Structures are given as C-alpha cells and as structure tokens.
Amino acid sequence: MGPLSGKTIALTAERRADEFATLLERRGAETVHVPAIHVLPLLDDSDLREKTDGIIADPPALTVISTGIGFRGWLDAAEGWNNRTELLAALGSSRIIARGPKARGAIRGAGLREVWSPTTEASQEVADHLEAEGIAGVDVAVQLHGTITEWEPTIHLSESLERLGADVRAIPVYRWIRPVDQQPLIDLLAKILNNEVDAVTFTSAPAVASLLSTAKDNGLLDEFLTALRGPVAAICVGPVTSAPLDALNVPTRMPERARLGSLAKYVVDELGS
Numbered sequence: 692m693g694p695l696s697g698k699t700i701a702l703t704a705e706r707r708a709d710e711f712a713t714l715l716e717r718r719g720a721e722t723v724h725v726p727a728i729h730v731l732p733l734l735d736d737s738d739l740r741e742k743t744d745g746i747i748a749d750p751p752a753l754t755v756i757s758t759g760i761g762f763r764g765w766l767d768a769a770e771g772w773n774n775r776t777e778l779l780a781a782l783g784s785s786r787i788i789a790r791g792p793k794a795r796g797a798i799r800g801a802g803l804r805e806v807w808s809p810t811t812e813a814s815q816e817v818a819d820h821l822e823a824e825g826i827a828g829v830d831v832a833v834q835l836h837g838t839i840t841e842w843e844p845t846i847h848l849s850e851s852l853e854r855l856g857a858d859v860r861a862i863p864v865y866r867w868i869r870p871v872d873q874q875p876l877i878d879l880l881a882k883i884l885n886n887e888v889d890a891v892t893f894t895s896a897p898a899v900a901s902l903l904s905t906a907k908d909n910g911l912l913d914e915f916l917t918a919l920r921g922p923v924a925a926i927c928v929g930p931v932t933s934a935p936l937d938a939l940n941v942p943t944r945m946p947e948r949a950r951l952g953s954l955a956k957y958v959v960d961e962l963g964s
Contacts (some may be wrong), residue, residue, distance in 0.1 A: 693719025693962030702729040703898045706760065708952055711892070714955035718963065723888060725879040727898035727905075728867040730760070736768065742862050743769055743778055750781040751832040751860060755817060756805075759793030761834055765864040766801060778801065784833070789847075790817055792949055812949070814848040814930040818855070827856030834862045842900040842935040852896060860883065869901045876905040882950040883918050884911065889962055890924040892954065899927075899935045911952065916941055926961065928954045 696719035702708050705726040712722040715822045743765070756762045769775040782803060788803040789795035791812030799872050809816035814836065821831075833849040849861040870876060880902070882888050893899050906915040919925045927933035929949030936943050946957035 694959055695720035699888045701888045725875045727901040731866040747777045747781045750784045751830045752881045754782055754785040754832045755788045756798055756833045757790045757836040759797035761864045762797040819849040822855050829857050831857045832860045832862055836862050842903045844851050850892050867897050869940040880906055880911055883923050884914050890926050892926045893932050894928045896932050896935055908928050
C-alpha cells in the first residue's frame with residue numbers, strides 16, 4: 692500500500708515514461724501509458740545535416756536553444772556524422788540563449804554555457820529580450836521548438852526575430868508526429884471520459900496538442916474538456932506544457948520546478964492519501 696493506492700494515472704510522454712511510471716507505481720498507483728507523440732529520429736535528416744555543416748563552417752553570432760531534447764538530439768545526430776566536436780566548437784564561439792531550464796541543462800551538460808535564459812520558457816520573453824538588446828542585422832541560429840499547432844498559444848520565435856531584423860537560420864532539430872495508430876489514444880480518451888483515470892499527466896505541449904486533436908477528430912473534444920474541468924486532473928510538468936489547456940480554460944496543476952522527479956512528487960502530494 693502507498694499514498695497513491697487506488698489511483699490510476701495516465702502518462703502521455705514518449706520519453707522517460709518507464710522511469711516516470713516506476714516512480715508512481717512505487718507509491719501505489721496504477722499507470723496507463725499511451726504516448727501521445729512520436730519524436731522522429733534526426734540522423735537521416737539531410738536538411739539538419741546541411742544546416743549543421745553551415746553552422747560549423749560559419750558560426751552564428753547568437754544561438755537560441757529552445758528545447759533540451761532537441762539540443763541533445765542535434766548533438767547525437769552530429770555524433771553520427773562525426774562532427775559533434777566541430778559543432779560544439781562552433782556553438783561555443785557563439786553567444787547562447789537557453790529558452791528554459793531543460794534547454795539550459797542540456798547546454799551545460801554539453802560543456803557549454805548560456806549568456807541568458809528567461810524566467811519562464813516562453814518564446815515571447817526571448818523575443819522581447821532580444822528586441823530590447825537590439826537584434827537587427829545579427830546572424831542568429833534558432834533551434835526550432837517543433838511544430839506549432841492550432842492548440843499552442845505561442846509565437847514562431849524564428850519568424851519573430853526575422854521581423855525584428857535578424858538574419859535567422861532556423862534549425863529544425865525537434866520534429867514530432869501524432870501516432871499513426873490513433874486507437875490507443877482513442878481508448879485513453881474513453882477511460883478519461885468514463886472517469887477511469889484520476890489524472891492525466893503531460894510533459895510537453897505537443898503531447899497536449901496531440902490528445903486535443905485526437906479528441907476533436909473523433910467528436911469528443913467538448914466531453915474531454917469537461918472531464919478535465921471536473922473529475923480528472925490535468926497535471927503538467929510546467930507552464931509551457933500547460934499553455935494549450937490554459938487557453939481553453941482548463942484548470943491545470945504543476946510543480947514549482949519543471950522536472951520529471953518534481954512532477955512525480957507533485958502527483959503524490961496532490962493525489963496521495
């Protein structure tokens with residue numbers, strides 16, 4: 692028996708889901724794991740390889756790293772192309788901005804150091820900072836955040852910086868798709884609508900967007916939102932992840948620190964008996 696005995700928690704993450712599930716199950720929870728997105732491999736991405744070669748040959752004055760998973764994936768791809776060391780050297784000669792704590796952790800884990808990071812993970816805060824600093828004519832590489840959907844109330848950072856006059860090189864290192872087989876997500880929605888789970892956890896905004904899209908595609912969006920506004924808790928790792936739900940007036944909960952361990956502890960504290 693544990694504090695989460697009798698509770699069922701839905702996990703929508705693809706990455707580190709087993710670790711997250713173990714943390715919850717050790718406290719007595721039953722978990723239902725249905726990945727809401729699939730992150731595409733980067734090693735065979737010819738566009739990314741070409742952009743990487745360009746960064747190495749002509750390093751930008753400023754580099755914006757948007758996501759930790761994207762940055763690590765970029766370095767892993769460069770390792771496969773045998774130019775990771777050269778990429779790190781090029782980025783090290785650039786001023787680096789981290790969009791949030793996950794990006795900052797990945798940057799420092801690679802032996803680099805950022806010059807600035809916003810208090811939130813909001814792209815708008817990065818754009819505002821660079822506008823105040825003066826970005827016109829500056830060569831800027833922007834690691835893209837991923838596909839922005841109808842559900843995500845965020846800006847296209849690369850486009851915003853272009854409008855401010857920067858010479859932007861967009862680096863598409865984090866690409867995700869919705870699962871080809873939608874049935875597991877439809878089954879998860881049925882569990883949510885039938886109150887068979889006590890909470891749904893999200894660790895990325897794309898996962899939220901994917902589940903919202905599946906609900907909409909199957910005529911279940913209103914019922915899904917009603918469930919999340921009522922008996923089923925929507926628990927997110929941080930404010931960027933919760934943004935699509937916040938925009939739909941769905942109450943969300945989150946830990947103070949956007950970390951997986953903090954999220955697991957928060958679930959225990961919020962739902963535990």
